[in-house]
Amino acid sequence: MNNKEFEKKLCDTLPLKTDVVTQLNQQLLVVLEQELANGNSVCLSSFGTFELKKKAERITKHPSTKNRILIPPKLVLNFTPSKSIKTAIKKIKSL
Amino acid sequence: MNDKVTEIDIAKRINEQINVSEPIAADFISTYFSLIREGLEADGVVKITGLGTFKLVMTESRKIVSVHTKEDQEIPSHYRITFTPDKELAFRVNEPYAHLTTINLDEADLKEEPIEPIANAAREYFDDEIHEIPLPINAPVLNKDVESYVSDADQDDLEVSENETQPVESPEPVLSSEPIGKKKSSLSSALVVAASCLLTVVVFLFFYLAIPYITDKEDLQAQDQPETEQPFVPEVPPEVYSDSIAVSDSSAEVKEPVFEPAQEPASLASETIRYGSRLTLLAQKYYGNKHFWCYIYEENKSHISNPNLIGIGTKIIIPHPSKYGIDANSSASVEKAKSYSRELNNKVYKD
Numbered sequence: 001m002n003n004k005e006f007e008k009k010l011c012d013t014l015p016l017k018t019d020v021v022t023q024l025n026q027q028l029l030v031v032l033e034q035e036l037a038n039g040n041s042v043c044l045s046s047f048g049t050f051e052l053k054k055k056a057e058r059i060t061k062h063p064s065t066k067n068r069i070l071i072p073p074k075l076v077l078n079f080t081p082s083k084s085i086k087t088a089i090k091k092i093k094s095l
Numbered sequence: 096m097n098d099k100v101t102e103i104d105i106a107k108r109i110n111e112q113i114n115v116s117e118p119i120a121a122d123f124i125s126t127y128f129s130l131i132r133e134g135l136e137a138d139g140v141v142k143i144t145g146l147g148t149f150k151l152v153m154t155e156s157r158k159i160v161s162v163h164t165k166e167d168q169e170i171p172s173h174y175r176i177t178f179t180p181d182k183e184l185a186f187r188v189n190e191p192y193a194h195l196t197t198i199n200l201d202e203a204d205l206k207e208e209p210i211e212p213i214a215n216a217a218r219e220y221f222d223d224e225i226h227e228i229p230l231p232i233n234a235p236v237l238n239k240d241v242e243s244y245v246s247d248a249d250q251d252d253l254e255v256s257e258n259e260t261q262p263v264e265s266p267e268p269v270l271s272s273e274p275i276g277k278k279k280s281s282l283s284s285a286l287v288v289a290a291s292c293l294l295t296v297v298v299f300l301f302f303y304l305a306i307p308y309i310t311d312k313e314d315l316q317a318q319d320q321p322e323t324e325q326p327f328v329p330e331v332p333p334e335v336y337s338d339s340i341a342v343s344d345s346s347a348e349v350k351e352p353v354f355e356p357a358q359e360p361a362s363l364a365s366e367t368i369r370y371g372s373r374l375t376l377l378a379q380k381y382y383g384n385k386h387f388w389c390y391i392y393e394e395n396k397s398h399i400s401n402p403n404l405i406g407i408g409t410k411i412i413i414p415h416p417s418k419y420g421i422d423a424n425s426s427a428s429v430e431k432a433k434s435y436s437r438e439l440n441n442k443v444y445k446d
Contacts, residue, residue, distance in 0.1 A: 001137070001138045001142070003142055003144045005134075006131075006134060006142075009130055010130060013126055013130065014122075016119070016123075020115065021123075024113070027109045027113050028109060029145040031105050031108045033184055035100045035108075036188050037187050040098050040099070041100065042100045042101075042105070043099045044102055044124070045101070047128040048176075067201040070198040072192060072195030072198075073192055073195070074192050075188050075189045075191065075192060076188070076189070078178075079149075079176070081175075086176070089135065089174050089175065
């Protein structure tokens with residue numbers, strides 16, 4: 001399902017006007033982005049948790065030049081699905 | 096910061112921003128995510144612009160041994176959810192570390208050429224010596240050693256040439272561990288001279304480049320032998336890399352900025368560096384953009400040698416924005432600060 005289909009389905013499901021839904025959609029993403037950028041974890045019951053994980057700096061070797069390269073630490077957005085969705089997904093046999 | 100945010104909190108935030116009541120917003124959020132779930136169950140992929148892609152991935156069945164019963168069990172193949180954040184979101188989230196770039200640690204070491212096996216023996220011999228020698232007089236002492244060994248070897252050679260008529264084998268040079276013939280000994284001595292000269296240059300270069308970063312002698316030794324597989328501790332400016340967000344947050348909260356009265360436009364405030372303080376954080380706090388850290392450094396240059404290594408307890412003066420033309424809303428000003436800080440960074444890493 002791509003973004004367009006998803007938005008269409010959202011409009012069909014909710015008893016709201018299309019422009020309100022788009023506004024809500026945008027605002028939700030803005031709020032999520034702000035919260036995550038502040039380092040908060042967003043916990044959505046029955047769906048899962050979005051949180052930041054810090055990846056430590058590391059040294060790798062360039063395969064062809066054999067140079068050691070220091071890769072700086074970074075923050076990565078991580079999603080952990082909730083138990084209910086995990087078990088529901090596990091039951092799917094084939095798509 | 097570092098709190099758990101729930102649907103209710105998000106609904107509240109949405110309600111604050113736009114004219115939609117809280118229950119409707121909460122309803123919207125739950126529908127939103129249940130639709131993602133439905134889409135996943137139906138299609139296996141849900142792509143949302145601004146958030147990311149959820150995807151179902153097949154995990155193959157695998158055999159395990161139960162910890163309790165010690166019996167073989169099989170976990171059947173099943174689907175699991177993977178999430179790839181949107182590029183923009185991933186970038187936004189990584190902003191505290193966005194100014195860091197990858198560093199090539201081996202640029203200096205590149206000059207080291209492959210050395211012949213016989214020279215390696217000499218190299219090992221010298222390596223032991225190098226660790227013993229204190230830093231400042233390193234190069235001269237090493238050279239002396241080299242000379243003495245060279246003269247030894249030369250003397251051997253001379254003796255050999257004088258006693259050439261005699262069938263007796265010449266005394267072996269100090270460095271070679273294997274029995275070596277007359278011609279070989281002169282060859283090996285030449286190699287040893289070449290190798291030791293090269294080594295001296297490399298070691299000198301290394302010390303010259305690395306002294307500002309290294310304080311620990313053990314680090315030095317680890318660095319000196321890149322071929323041996325010792326766990327290598329990178330010489331990372333601790334302030335840039337080592338602290339997590341949590342630490343910096345707490346320090347930011349603890350800090351109480353002392354705002355000075357308006358009569359003194361020269362400085363905005365003064366701060367004391369604590370554990371986890373960073374110039375970028377201060378710049379973010381006072382000017383609204385982390386790139387302006389370079390001006391704080393500029394103002395305090397006299398008592399900070401390395402912006403990445405500021406001693407705890409150092410007093411930092413935050414200059415008034417007008418002094419350096421700091422304006423977080425003007426992109427030209429931000430760009431200027433960016434290029435200046437890049438320049439500073441390069442300078443620091445080169446030193």
